[in-house]
Amino acid sequence: MTQFACRIIDILTHRHTVLLNRKDCERVDIRAHDRVNLRRGDINVTATVDTTSTIVNTGEIGITSDLTPELSVKEGDIIEVTLLPAPNSALFIRKKIMGQKLTRDEIYSIVQDSVKGNLSDVEMAGFLVAEQFYGLTDEEQVWLTKALADTGETIDFQKPVYDKHSVGGVPGNKVSLLIVPIVASAGLLIPKTSSRAITSPSGTADTMSVLAPVEFSTVELKKLALKTGGAIVWGGSLRLAPADDVFIGVEHPLRIDPEPQMIASIMAKKLAVGADFMVLDLPVGNEAKVPSSDEGRRLSFKFINIGDRLGIKVRCGITYGGQPVGYTIGPALEAREALEALEGKGPTSLIEKSTALAGMLLEFGGKAVRGEGQALARQILASGKALEKMCEIVDAQGGDSKVRSTQIQVGECRAEIIAPCDGYITRVSNAAMNQIARAAGAPVEKGAGILLYGKEGHKVSKGEKVMEIFGERDSRVDEAYNLAIKLSPISIEGMLLQEVSGD
């Protein structure tokens, strides 16, 4: 234990960090990242040490303003500092790094300490890299998933819950806006929570937010889903498995997405909403997250097995993820296309994929026998019942219940990309489409995005429009256009590559 004079410091970005002079640290053998107990009278607070040569003098401790009320200190007060042993969770992380299997309690301790801020980013990075390297056993995978779910809120709908999830990676994937009303209008409960875009131009929550509010509490979600049978809301406002965000914050700078963490992240949120049945969309393709069908099948078995251990029946759909789904990318354009499909005017790729996945849920719910689900889904869509249900859902979430595709406002600024030659479209690049749509302003500017006029296999003539960029500001559309010229997001084969003459 050593005594220091308190010096109150305006800011430090990390919660419960104190600053000590390097000389003092050497003297009392405390190092950066170490945890210390701060005592003032009867008050004890745990903090993490950062070191400095300049900001505080020897004998002083820099305390942030967030700690001053907790410790009830003022400038110059004396605080006793005692080095604390590392939390057990840090030792469990070390154990995992050394290749040992963790117990249920050890995994819970790591997850809980991550949420409480008791583990540093460096320690969490150690855990994630170890996961990347060793993977998790099935038991560890189940515990991690449950531990993540237990850190946040949970909802008990008190009836069977159906759910759908996509592992992502393909632009224009607005299928949830069709699946939810199809499944709900068959009488099954499907309270879909979804993400905002992270690296894509529009997450399902972004697209839905064009039609209705998407931010609700768990209590509100329960009420509105039970009313209409369906909901499409943003998961972020629900505090489902919040530990997940803490781990994602560390995965980002490392550019890793360890498979066990990805599985736990998805399944924890399903556990939290009490899902009993789940259909998982695995888009497979060169530029999608899952590169091959074999890999898709391997992942499917993993999800089915873990689902089994968690009491969630899982079916997986390996879908074509080689190019965008439908013809639109970006919140408003995608919302418009989804409504068109509900109104009976949608493109085949979107309808095929949506009804196939919805059909699997209808089969799960006993609404169709195995193999007949998609036909029933198509029938519900064609009957207009899905559109009607979507209007109910939009209404329940506070949107305009009479909304139609023609009313959706898309960006007024436009730029066209023209085919430079006659030929067949041989490739539409997901990655380039994502970048261009984001450059145009999506997902923050909802009217921004891309409308495709052709996809793989389409024949185009020189000078014909192949895609159009939409935006809310000319400067962003210009930026996106220049990027499109640079990236060549659409490849057309048909050019004369070489002319060979006989002379």
Added chain:
Amino acid sequence: MTQFACRIIDILTHRHTVLLNRKDCERVDIRAHDRVNLRRGDINVTATVDTTSTIVNTGEIGITSDLTPELSVKEGDIIEVTLLPAPNSALFIRKKIMGQKLTRDEIYSIVQDSVKGNLSDVEMAGFLVAEQFYGLTDEEQVWLTKALADTGETIDFQKPVYDKHSVGGVPGNKVSLLIVPIVASAGLLIPKTSSRAITSPSGTADTMSVLAPVEFSTVELKKLALKTGGAIVWGGSLRLAPADDVFIGVEHPLRIDPEPQMIASIMAKKLAVGADFMVLDLPVGNEAKVPSSDEGRRLSFKFINIGDRLGIKVRCGITYGGQPVGYTIGPALEAREALEALEGKGPTSLIEKSTALAGMLLEFGGKAVRGEGQALARQILASGKALEKMCEIVDAQGGDSKVRSTQIQVGECRAEIIAPCDGYITRVSNAAMNQIARAAGAPVEKGAGILLYGKEGHKVSKGEKVMEIFGERDSRVDEAYNLAIKLSPISIEGMLLQEVSGD
């Protein structure tokens, strides 16, 4: 590119960090740990982003006072912020995490960016954990070592350089204070750089600092070593392989010490001083760093092989590390014991180990044929030449050239530990000795430490003194005494375990 109004903030502990409001970050898709370019007029500066919901408002950027002169900004000035791609080194770290081999240039890039502060702690943690898993190939090991050496200063003595290093882990290991003068008095150049204690009660630099100053620049070291043939200085003031410290700062919270990093750290410092020949002390024992002789042999071959590729001839001595070397622990007590040995009064274990290792260097230097080195070292020690040389070295470093063991001041506060029974000492615990000596104040309080009256195999009688704690303050000695009572640092076997009677 987005514009922000500058807000100058007093402190942030990490160099070149800027603060953005979370809402802005979401809007422009920048995340914590991302790198951004800050532009003001013609000035461009790279910084790392941290995020906050409270400290800066939307539209504002928090700039630390260290950045204000670089950007020449004042409160309210507009700064343009552009997201930068990750540095290539971060991608190379990811590559290593994914199990791929790195090239020379990739390893150099990681090491250089670590030193420049271009890589975050999380990214460096990823690299170290990956090293722990995959190890390094011999080529990677050589590049890492050279890259570490190249980050700092180097010395060219323009003659063959002899060196000695211990991987550590055993208390009381003051052998360098004997080896350096023995080897130097035979005419070989041995400019020994050493560490201060990190987790032990006294590093060689701490012990030497009792006799003479140990902080010198590389220019001063070169001068004084060439003058006397030997030197014992603190490596920390020389800026040899400074990248090493950056990595150690990340290893500490993870509690890992990946073998390739340990080897690189040792060999880089030898490269930097231009070592041609090196003897490596590998103390083996239960509580030492190297747990078994087999492990010691494996490590030896590793060092010899890497040394070969670096142009450093290495010989390894696997030594007994099961209990402290000699009878003293702590800077002043160890300095006194080393001088006693040079004066011809030292304990066998210290003299045996020191002369064995010194002998290997004498053989390297052609001063003795193979197998005769230790005898020559003993002879040099017995002749008084080593003491004479030590006095020259102490004098050159600015200490008292006439120093003798009897003049060394040790702590005046004392506490004795008494044998509770008759018997033989069966175990002296390194770990407990370390803790007790540190509790007494070592290495900061130089007079603090432990004097042993017996070691393994010694017979003691009930009530006899087995160890004595020294300190500069009664409170610390009391603390150390209480710890000693709790830890039982010395085990004595001889108690009647069970009495069996015939009735």
